[in-house]
Amino acid sequence: xxxxLKGFRDxxxxxxxxxxxxxxxxxxxxxxxxxxxxxxPFLERAEMWTDKSGEDIVDELYAxxxxxxxxxxxxxxxTPTVARMVTAKQQELSKPIKWFSTRPFWRYEQxxxxxxxxxxxxNVDIFGTDDPRADAEVIALAADYLxxxxxxxxxxxxxxxxxxxxxxxxxxxxxxVDVRAAIRAVDKSEKVSTAEYHDLLAGAGLSYDEAxxxxxxxxxxxxxxxxxxxxxxxxxxxxxxxxxLDAVLDAVDALGAGDFCxxxxxxxxxxxxYTGVVFECFDATGEVSRAVLGGGRYDDLIEEFGxxxxxxxGFGQGYSTLPLLLERAGVHPDxxxxxxxxxxxxxxxxxxAAAMARDLRALGHVVETDVSGRSFGAxxxxxxxxxxxxxxxxxxxxLANDEVTLKDMDSGDQTTxxxxxxxxxxxxxxxxxxx
Numbered sequence: 001x002x003x004x005l006k007g008f009r010d011x012x013x014x015x016x017x018x019x020x021x022x023x024x025x026x027x028x029x030x031x032x033x034x035x036x037x038x039x040x041p042f043l044e045r046a047e048m049w050t051d052k053s054g055e056d057i058v059d060e061l062y063a064x065x066x067x068x069x070x071x072x073x074x075x076x077x078x079t080p081t082v083a084r085m086v087t088a089k090q091q092e093l094s095k096p097i098k099w100f101s102t103r104p105f106w107r108y109e110q111x112x113x114x115x116x117x118x119x120x121x122x123n124v125d126i127f128g129t130d131d132p133r134a135d136a137e138v139i140a141l142a143a144d145y146l147x148x149x150x151x152x153x154x155x156x157x158x159x160x161x162x163x164x165x166x167x168x169x170x171x172x173x174x175x176x177v178d179v180r181a182a183i184r185a186v187d188k189s190e191k192v193s194t195a196e197y198h199d200l201l202a203g204a205g206l207s208y209d210e211a212x213x214x215x216x217x218x219x220x221x222x223x224x225x226x227x228x229x230x231x232x233x234x235x236x237x238x239x240x241x242x243x244x245l246d247a248v249l250d251a252v253d254a255l256g257a258g259d260f261c262x263x264x265x266x267x268x269x270x271x272x273x274y275t276g277v278v279f280e281c282f283d284a285t286g287e288v289s290r291a292v293l294g295g296g297r298y299d300d301l302i303e304e305f306g307x308x309x310x311x312x313x314g315f316g317q318g319y320s321t322l323p324l325l326l327e328r329a330g331v332h333p334d335x336x337x338x339x340x341x342x343x344x345x346x347x348x349x350x351x352x353a354a355a356m357a358r359d360l361r362a363l364g365h366v367v368e369t370d371v372s373g374r375s376f377g378a379x380x381x382x383x384x385x386x387x388x389x390x391x392x393x394x395x396x397x398x399l400a401n402d403e404v405t406l407k408d409m410d411s412g413d414q415t416t417x418x419x420x421x422x423x424x425x426x427x428x429x430x431x432x433x434x435x
Contacts, residue, residue: 007117018333019319022149022326023102026122026317029145033137035100035124040081042104046073048080052273052304062106074106078123078316079273079301086127087307095128113289116320124295125314127302132244135277135297135313136251142281142293142315143257150331153284156292159264160252160279162245163296166268168238169217169229170206177205186218186268218265223249226263241276248277275299279315288324293317340428342383343369346376346395353394356404359423360392384409390430392422406431 004010011019027037046063050071063073075081082099102122111117124141126134139158146156166186170177185200192200194215201211221229226242245263252258261279269278278296282288295315302310326332341360345353357369368386370379383391393405393414404422407414408431417434 005117007111009116009118014335014337017337018335019323021333022319022323023120023122025148026145027100027102029141029148030100030122030124032144033098033141035098035141038082038085038099038101040075040078040085040101040103042074043072044075044081046071048084049073049076060108062108076105076107078103078105078121079125079298079314080305082123082125082127083301083305083307083312086302086310086312087305090302090307090310093128096134097127098125099127100124113324115290120319122317122319123314124317125312127310127312130297130299130311132247132277133251135248136255136257138295138313138315139248139252139261139279140255140257142317143260146260146281149326149329151325151329153259155284155329156260156281156325157264157284158257158261158279158281159267160245160249160261160277161263161265161267162241162277163268163274164241164276165226165229165238165245165265166218168233168235168241169214171237172233172235173206173210173214175205175207175210179204180272182206183268184270184272186266187270189215189266221263221265223263245277269294269296273298273301273304277313283325283328285328287328288321290321292321292325337387338366339368339383339386339388340365341367341390341392342379342386342388343367343392343394344376344379344383345370346393346398349394349396349399352399356392356394356423363423363426363428365428406434408432 049057061073066072104120106118166183167179170179170182182204189197198211230239267280274296276297280291280294297313299311343353343357357367360367391407402419403416405416415434
């Protein structure tokens with residue numbers, strides 16, 4: 001007997017039915033906003049990650065040498081892949097490019113709540129515009145499908161920040177600051193103690209007094225006090241960043257998603273390719289500790305992949321933490337199977353039962369029939385186990401009378417129906433329609 005690998009999961013039919021409903025809800029919202037689905041390879045050249053992050057990142061990848069001697073890896077994220085795709089056909093694609101994709105990814109990392117080594121995400125991206133309305137649209141899209149699940153602003157916090165505000169504040173200190181390292185420290189600030197956070201900022205070049213001052217600037221700022229940060233840092237960089245953030249938040253309000261969002265300059269996103277607005281969504285109660293989704297603007301990545309300068313913004317919706325949030329809020333889809341009809345064979349009626357099942361399926365119903373040569377009682381037991389709403393009994397005696405029997409599985413009531421009247425040309429008739 002083989003054991004399942006650590007960090008990988010099995011999904012049995014009941015779990016998969018609920019999971020499919022969750023994914024469909026997200027993808028339906030993407031389509032409503034005009035995002036088009038793309039498919040991407042699971043295997044990529046490892047250099048897409050090692051060239052930017054160094055060879056040490058191989059320890060976090062499922063990387064190997066293939067039979068052609070190429071250094072390849074199972075993809076740990078989607079953004080470099082879609083950047084490669086945009087670069088390959090940049091002149092042919094109409095702008096803005098609005099894509100989404102749902103697929104698995106792989107990272108060799110520590111398994112914990114909401115984090116697995118194989119995980120699934122829907123990625124949503126807009127390429128080719130730096131308009132604040134594009135940032136707002138991806139945030140509003142996320143808020144829309146969260147609301148589709150039945151979540152409210154009391155359930156989730158979409159925390160919105162701006163990397164250029166953080167960078168301008170850090171550069172305003174009289175110190176030789178490694179801005180990228182300091183922003184990575186901000187990203188870790190809620191996961192470590194204040195002392196450890198200040199140690200990380202000090203390691204990036206701030207003094208401990210400056211680290212404490214920087215910390216206070218971030219935690220004490222709301223939209224009304226953003227002007228204080230402009231006054232503190234001075235210069236066009238922070239002024240432009242604040243204006244851009246204000247424009248994004250105003251556009252989010254116009255799209256009806258403002259109640260879901262809050263300004264949070266402690267939100268930074270750890271990946272270095274983010275360049276402007278960034279955001280993460282969390283369970284408002286804190287019961288689910290990891291981010292439910294996250295993303296932001298990455299205007300330089302296409303150029304870094306050899307393409308023409310192309311602004312971009314997007315996010316990833318994972319399916320490890322989202323179900324935990326839905327369960328906490330009591331809105332997770334039921335993990336249950338359902339079947340519209342079970343066509344039960346009695347005697348030598350295989351051909352007639354098969355035709356009945358075919359006709360019902362042609363109407364779009366979920367239909368099962370016997371494939372195991374079971375007895376009447378065994379077929380009824382199976383129909384009950386798959387939660388069949390209606391059993392259509394196709395028996396020799398009924399057919400001799402040009403009838404079939406409909407049995408309601410909840411009540412146990414049944415009635416006969418002329419074969420010529422069942423199934424009708426449309427609808428999903430049950431026992432109650434013929435009693």
